[in-house]
Amino acid sequence: MDTYLQAEALAKRFDGVAAVDGISFVIRTKEIFGLLGPNGAGKTTTIRMLSTILAPDAGDVRIGGHSVIHERDEVRKRIGVCPQELALYPELSAFDNLVFFGRMTGLSGRAAKARARAVLAEVGLEDRGGETVKKYSGGMKRRVNIAIALMNRPELLFLDEPTVGIDPQSRNKIFETVLGLRDEGTTVLYTTHYMEEADRLCDRIGIMDRGRIIAVGTPAELKRQVGDPARTTLEEVFLRLTGRKLRD
Amino acid sequence: MGRAFHLARLELKRYFADRADLAFGIALPIVLFAVMTGALGENAGFRATMHVADLDGGPLAHRILGQVNDSESISVRRYTRDELADALRRTAILTGFVIPPGFSASIESGIPASIVVEQRGSGGDEGQIVVGVVREAARKAVSAIELRRAIGVLAGDSAGDERVDEVVQQLLTEAHHHPSVEVVTDPMHVPEASELDRLLAGIVVMFLLFSATLSARALIAERRSGTLERLVTTQLSPGELFIGKFLGGVGRAMVQSFLLLGLAFAVLGVAGPLAFAQCLILALVVAATVTSVGLVVAALARTDEQAAFSAVLVTMIMSVFGGTFFPTAGAGWLEVLSRFSLNTYAVDAFMGLFSGTGRLADQELELAVLGGVAITGLVIARTMFRVSSSPLQS
Ligand SMILES: Nc1ncnc2c1ncn2[C@@H]1O[C@H](COP(=O)(O)OP(=O)(O)O)[C@@H](O)[C@H]1O
Ligand SMILES: [Mg+2]
Numbered sequence: 001m002d003t004y005l006q007a008e009a010l011a012k013r014f015d016g017v018a019a020v021d022g023i024s025f026v027i028r029t030k031e032i033f034g035l036l037g038p039n040g041a042g043k044t045t046t047i048r049m050l051s052t053i054l055a056p057d058a059g060d061v062r063i064g065g066h067s068v069i070h071e072r073d074e075v076r077k078r079i080g081v082c083p084q085e086l087a088l089y090p091e092l093s094a095f096d097n098l099v100f101f102g103r104m105t106g107l108s109g110r111a112a113k114a115r116a117r118a119v120l121a122e123v124g125l126e127d128r129g130g131e132t133v134k135k136y137s138g139g140m141k142r143r144v145n146i147a148i149a150l151m152n153r154p155e156l157l158f159l160d161e162p163t164v165g166i167d168p169q170s171r172n173k174i175f176e177t178v179l180g181l182r183d184e185g186t187t188v189l190y191t192t193h194y195m196e197e198a199d200r201l202c203d204r205i206g207i208m209d210r211g212r213i214i215a216v217g218t219p220a221e222l223k224r225q226v227g228d229p230a231r232t233t234l235e236e237v238f239l240r241l242t243g244r245k246l247r248d
Numbered sequence: 249m250g251r252a253f254h255l256a257r258l259e260l261k262r263y264f265a266d267r268a269d270l271a272f273g274i275a276l277p278i279v280l281f282a283v284m285t286g287a288l289g290e291n292a293g294f295r296a297t298m299h300v301a302d303l304d305g306g307p308l309a310h311r312i313l314g315q316v317n318d319s320e321s322i323s324v325r326r327y328t329r330d331e332l333a334d335a336l337r338r339t340a341i342l343t344g345f346v347i348p349p350g351f352s353a354s355i356e357s358g359i360p361a362s363i364v365v366e367q368r369g370s371g372g373d374e375g376q377i378v379v380g381v382v383r384e385a386a387r388k389a390v391s392a393i394e395l396r397r398a399i400g401v402l403a404g405d406s407a408g409d410e411r412v413d414e415v416v417q418q419l420l421t422e423a424h425h426h427p428s429v430e431v432v433t434d435p436m437h438v439p440e441a442s443e444l445d446r447l448l449a450g451i452v453v454m455f456l457l458f459s460a461t462l463s464a465r466a467l468i469a470e471r472r473s474g475t476l477e478r479l480v481t482t483q484l485s486p487g488e489l490f491i492g493k494f495l496g497g498v499g500r501a502m503v504q505s506f507l508l509l510g511l512a513f514a515v516l517g518v519a520g521p522l523a524f525a526q527c528l529i530l531a532l533v534v535a536a537t538v539t540s541v542g543l544v545v546a547a548l549a550r551t552d553e554q555a556a557f558s559a560v561l562v563t564m565i566m567s568v569f570g571g572t573f574f575p576t577a578g579a580g581w582l583e584v585l586s587r588f589s590l591n592t593y594a595v596d597a598f599m600g601l602f603s604g605t606g607r608l609a610d611q612e613l614e615l616a617v618l619g620g621v622a623i624t625g626l627v628i629a630r631t632m633f634r635v636s637s638s639p640l641q642s
Contacts, residue, residue, distance in 0.1 A: 053477050053636065073483065081481045087474035089258070091265040103254050104482040132265070152482070 002029040004156060004187045005050070010059035012045050019045040021211035022059065027156075027189060032182050034202030035191040035213075036234065038246055042211040043191040044084055047158050050189070051081045064155060080154030082146045084161050088133060094120065094144045095129040098151060105152035112151070119147045122180070124173045139170020146174065156187045163197060175201060195234035195246055207238060214241050251484050252492035259496025262466075263503070273459040273504050277451050278511060284447045285515050296374045298324045298382060300345040301332040306352025308389055312363075315385040322381055332366070342368045343375030345382060355390055358397060392420055442599065448512040449598035450572030453534065453591050455508070456501050457566060460538035461559035463497060464546035468555050476635040490543075490633050494626065497539030498532070505531035518604050526608040527601050530615075534594045537618045540625030541590070547632035566591045593617045 005027040012020045020042040027033040035043045048054040050061055052072045060067055066074040088097045095116055102112030120129040123143040128136075133144055146162055159178065163171045178201060182188060192198050198205050199219045206213045207222070215222055215237070222237050223229040238246040263269055298316050302309050317324040327335065332344045346364040354361040363386060365371075365379055396416045400409075470476050479489055509527050512518075541562065549555035569576065570591025576582045586592045597614035600606035608615075 048477070051481050053481060076481055076483055079481065081478060083474040083478060085472075085474045087478040089262055089475070091262055092258075096261065100254065100258050101478070101482060104251060104479060104484050106483055148478070 003027070004029040005061065005063050005189070007046075007050065007061045008059050010046065010049055010061060011057050012042075012049060012054065013057055014045075018211045020049065020056075023208075023211070023213045024059075025206050025213055025216055027187060028204070030182060030185050030187055031203040032178065032188040032190055032201055034198040034205040035189065035208050036193070036195060036198040036202075036205050036238075036246075037191075037208030038193055041193075041208040043208055044160055046208075047081070047083075047160050047189065047191060051079055051158055052076055053081075077152070078155045080149035080152060080157045082149040082157070082159045082162055084164070086141050086145050088141075088145060088148060090134040090141075091132060093130050093132050094125060094136075094147070097133060097144060098129075098147060101148045102151040107151070115151055115153075119150045122150065123147045123177055137167065137170070139166035139173075142166050143170060143173065143177075146177065150181075154186065156189065157181060159188060159190045161191055161193070163192070163194070193246065195238065199234050205234070207234075207241065209238075209242050249488070249491075252488045252495060255479075255484070255489065255492025256495035256499055259493065260499045260503070263500045269459070269463075272462075273455055273500075274507055277455040277508055280451050281448060281508075281511060281515060284451070285444065296322050296378050297341075298322055298345060298378050299327060299332060299335065299341045299343065300324060300347065301327045301329045302347045303329060303349045304347045304351035306350075308352035308355055308393070309347045310352075311389045312347075312382070312385045315389065316382055319381060319385075322378060336366055336368060339368060343371035343378060355393060392416065395419065442603070445516060445599045445602040446571065446575065446595065447573070448515060449595045449602060450567065450570070450591065452505065452508045452512060452598065453570070453594040454563060454567040454572050456504060456531075456534060457538045457541065457591070458559065458563045459504060460497055460501055460535075460542035461545050461562055462542075462556065463500070464542050464549060464555040464559060465552050467493065467543075467546040468549060468552055471634065471636065480635050486633065486635055487630075489635065490630055494539055494543065497542055498535045501535030501538055502528075502531060505535060512602070516602055518602055520604065523601055523604055527598065530594075530597050530601060530608055530611070533615060533618050533622070537590060537594070537622040537625070540622045540629060543629035543633075544625050547629045547634070565589070571595050590618065590621060 003026045007026070008024050009022045010020055010024070011018065011022045023042075023046065035046065037043055045054065049056045050063070050068065052068050052075050055069065060069055062068075063075045064078045066078075068075050089100075092100075098116035098119060099109075099112045102115055103109065107115060116129070117126070120126045123146055125140060125143055125147070128140070133141055136144070142162055146159065149157060149159075162174055166174075178188060178190065182203075190198070190202060202219065204216065204218050205222060207215045215225070219234065220229045222234060223232040226232045226237050226240050235246050238244075298313075300313065302313065313324050316322055327344070329346065332346065335341045336344050344366045346366060348361065348364065351361045351363070363382065365382075367375060370376070371379065396412060399415055400412050476489065480486060484492075506528065509524070509531060513524055513527075518524075542559075545555055545558045545562065549558055566589045567573075569582070569585045570589030571577075571586055572591055572595060576586035576592065593614040597608075597611040597618075600611055600614075601608065
């Protein structure tokens, strides 16, 4: 399989403390790659560097063959970013949010509206797109947050902990959406600190702790390091690798 | 650049979607307008009533009351003797007048008669004034009768009554047209009007500054929630983002200006689309200035609370020392301080245009100061503009 993203010796320090400590990994074309790790592991900092927001202190990343440092605009055309926090305008409708962000990615007014309708359907909000986001449940807001990242039909989608604190129904809808996107050919980077989520969704997983990636592989490969894959959980893998529980 | 305009349009859309913002920026100043106009309009003129029981009903009494009623500020209200006494007893009125029976006939035949003033205490300021006006009216009416009698006496019986009447009429008309003494009132409309001008201009500017600086909070919230970062990962450059936010702020301030200035024009009765157009151009300069101050607040403040506090502080200090509520010209150190307030220049410029005679082109100093602050503020805000709340931003 082709490599779509290649990160090399990527590092970022905040106030002298390493948030990301020289990580290297690849994401293959059309796979769902999970970054699994506890809070503070460096997942968000990694995504912010991969998505051209934060300049790395060291290392580089190539996305679709383009450097995030030297070819930002080329990279930005290819990515969609769904940040951990709700990054949208709650006083406006979901539809208006989508059209606005669509226009920011360069779509014409008409194209943005058509795309907004399609994307609303993709996240299961086609009936309620006209309501202000403020009135939505937490899960619906998260789905709008994801939908915004889909407006420019990204080749690579970044989802930073998209299911934190939401109802099971929205969670399942999000899984469905992510799997559907992968089937249509989108490459996905998915971060989470829920190990069963990573297990269920991801083709390959990088386990992250204290700014480093300490293991990479398919869920089965990772579990095999500990014992019988059919009877082992990623929780146990994490415990074996770090001596700590995943959720503290 | 097109993207910056889309962003500005979004800002306007968000403005209209936010009821609290609209209420604060538009409804509240309108309420203040109403209160201020009411408060200042009240002392516009003196009004009083002459409470009178006319027991005479004769021609002279009629003439006196007619004269009082004709005066601009005093109206006559009639009572029976008992009603008047009752009203005085209940303190419903403080001063009452009684014209006794036979008053007119008595005066006509040369026998002195009095109009009786009944008062509680001093009769109140209003009563004093009414007494003065009534006395003046009585003197005028009686003097005609006395004049007639004097001429009649001087002419003896040789002159017919008709002839005497004619001379009296002539003399009175003469006196009316060329009075020997005249008290001329010179209505001082100017200071009163400009007080209202100042307040309305002051309120408009104060709320423009308030809204613009308070909107710094929204920008900080966006920085924290990540919408600004998200916008940067679309293909919007931080420069376009900054311009879009600036244009959006100017747009919001112009919506506010248009409504508030329109209302101020209606209240002040300033006529003319030309004056209004000039006001809108001035409003554009003021909008750019307050928006740029708002962006500086957003750049300097790290938290919501800091931004809100700075916004209130900046607005209140600028407004108080900027001649919003009282003139600062000639007020010593206050005038010196006022030179450091944006509002001084904006309020002065608006007042100049409210007067209906001023021209925007004459407000060079004001325009220069406002424009200078706008540009300086923009440079500072752009230099410090951060898309992300993280200290180390690319
Ligand atoms: N803007 C920042 N300033 C200072 N420290 C930061 C900043 N962002 C992240 N960190 C620190 O870097 C580490 C990694 O954080 P983060 O990437 O958010 O982890 P995760 O997303 O895995 O929870 C944490 O210790 C966090 O406190
Ligand atoms: Mg995170």
